[in-house]
Amino acid sequence: MSPDDNVLIPVTVLTGFLGSGKTTLLNRLVRQSAMKDALVVINEFGDIGLDHRLVAESDEHTVVEMSSGCLCCTIRGDLSRTVQQACEAIEGEGGKPFSRVIIETTGLADPAPILHTLMTDHWLAHRFSLDGVICLVDSASGISTLNAHRESQRQVAVADRLLLTKTDLVDEERLSRLANHLAAINPAAEQLQVRHGELAAEHVVGSGLPAQGQRAERWLQAASYAQVSSPGVGMAPTTPGGLASMMAPASGPALTRHGEQIRSFCFTVEQPIAPELLEDWLDLLMSLLGDKILRVKAIVKIAGREQPLALHGVQHIFHPPEPLPVEACRDGVSRFVFITNGVAPEAVTQLFDYFQPAPAT
Numbered sequence: 127m128s129p130d131d132n133v134l135i136p137v138t139v140l141t142g143f144l145g146s147g148k149t150t151l152l153n154r155l156v157r158q159s160a161m162k163d164a165l166v167v168i169n170e171f172g173d174i175g176l177d178h179r180l181v182a183e184s185d186e187h188t189v190v191e192m193s194s195g196c197l198c199c200t201i202r203g204d205l206s207r208t209v210q211q212a213c214e215a216i217e218g219e220g221g222k223p224f225s226r227v228i229i230e231t232t233g234l235a236d237p238a239p240i241l242h243t244l245m246t247d248h249w250l251a252h253r254f255s256l257d258g259v260i261c262l263v264d265s266a267s268g269i270s271t272l273n274a275h276r277e278s279q280r281q282v283a284v285a286d287r288l289l290l291t292k293t294d295l296v297d298e299e300r301l302s303r304l305a306n307h308l309a310a311i312n313p314a315a316e317q318l319q320v321r322h323g324e325l326a327a328e329h330v331v332g333s334g335l336p337a338q339g340q341r342a343e344r345w346l347q348a349a350s351y352a353q354v355s356s357p358g359v360g361m362a363p364t365t366p367g368g369l370a371s372m373m374a375p376a377s378g379p380a381l382t383r384h385g386e387q388i389r390s391f392c393f394t395v396e397q398p399i400a401p402e403l404l405e406d407w408l409d410l411l412m413s414l415l416g417d418k419i420l421r422v423k424a425i426v427k428i429a430g431r432e433q434p435l436a437l438h439g440v441q442h443i444f445h446p447p448e449p450l451p452v453e454a455c456r457d458g459v460s461r462f463v464f465i466t467n468g469v470a471p472e473a474v475t476q477l478f479d480y481f482q483p484a485p486a487t
């Protein structure tokens with residue numbers, strides 16, 4: 127497979143805490159036609175991986191295992207190598223190129239470094255694009271796991287879709303408590319219930335940035351978030367002390383009860399944004415607060431440009447902006463969705479205004 131083919135292969139990241147049902151789901155998925163010619167990468171923690179043995183093998187898809195450590199922290203290079211070797215092997219055998227890739231993370235993985243690897247590894251980034259992050263949550267133990275484990279909160283926070291598994295083990299009341307808890311962390315992610323891994327593959331693959339304007343709005347789900355808008359030119363502090371105060375940790379009640387203070391909000395800007403302002407703002411925001419910004423998605427109207435842009439970032443790393451059809455931003459309003467760990471919306475909005483040109487006197 128060469129990068130000149132110019133068609134990026136979609137990658138779905140399947141995450142979820144230990145025992146949440148990832149392997150059970152994967153086993154059902156690989157039997158479906160949407161998974162024909164897929165590559166399944168299973169990351170095992172420890173030397174003796176078992177999960178890959180539990181996923182059905184067939185001629186229709188390929189399963190490879192990475193077991194040298196936790197994919198999120200120690201072996202980023204291995205992801206590139208593993209996928210590369212699998213591609214070379216299938217080509218060597220005269221097989222069809224992979225139609226898609228599914229990566230099952232370990233239950234303890236923070237998905238952000240995996241997404242970074244997909245975006246920044248030269249070989250991967252030229253051949254693959256992130257389709258979506260799917261996070262499984264055990265309906266029976268989900269709330270206590272979220273309260274106890276920061277990795278679980280991060281998995282939920284960055285997901286495009288949440289699958290509530292083992293719903294046969296809980297009653298309606300408990301299920302709705304979990305659903306509310308998850309919505310407080312990630313209000314836009316669609317929630318689906320799954321029993322024993324029974325789910326159509328279409329609910330797992332194809333959740334990424336769509337090409338059509340209508341669906342781009344659905345991808346952003348801006349209305350699901352608390353809304354903040356630019357306070358306006360001249361409102362931002364201009365002294366260094368003022369700038370420092372913006373960067374102070376968020377105060378006041380967090381949107382969730384978790385130690386991580388995961389917050390999400392949508393920042394709207396009514397006027398088209400000058401490209402250099404956008405660049406300066408995001409550069410400074412990411413260098414000051416990048417490790418606290420778990421995910422950013424945006425549809426942006428750039429001044430002097432007809433087509434809006436889709437922006438998509440994980441912590442301080444952004445995908446190259448993708449032009450969208452004009453209909454994706456009919457009202458000309460730019461919308462930025464932020465999912466953060468303890469960053470107050472004002473830090474984002476005031477920093478934006480800091481870069482606005484001063485009003486003429």
Ligand SMILES: Nc1nc2c(ncn2[C@@H]2O[C@H](COP(=O)(O)OP(=O)(O)OP(=O)(O)O)[C@@H](O)[C@H]2O)c(=O)[nH]1
Nearest residue numbers: 143144145146147148149150233291292321322323
């Ligand atoms: N009752 C019930 N059990 C389930 C369901 N889905 C999965 N399980 C069971 O939950 C256990 C854990 O499922 P796995 O699919 O191995 O979970 P996993 O996320 O791959 O686990 P790790 O590899 O440890 O991260 C297994 O015993 C499954 O049979 C379900 O919907 N209902």
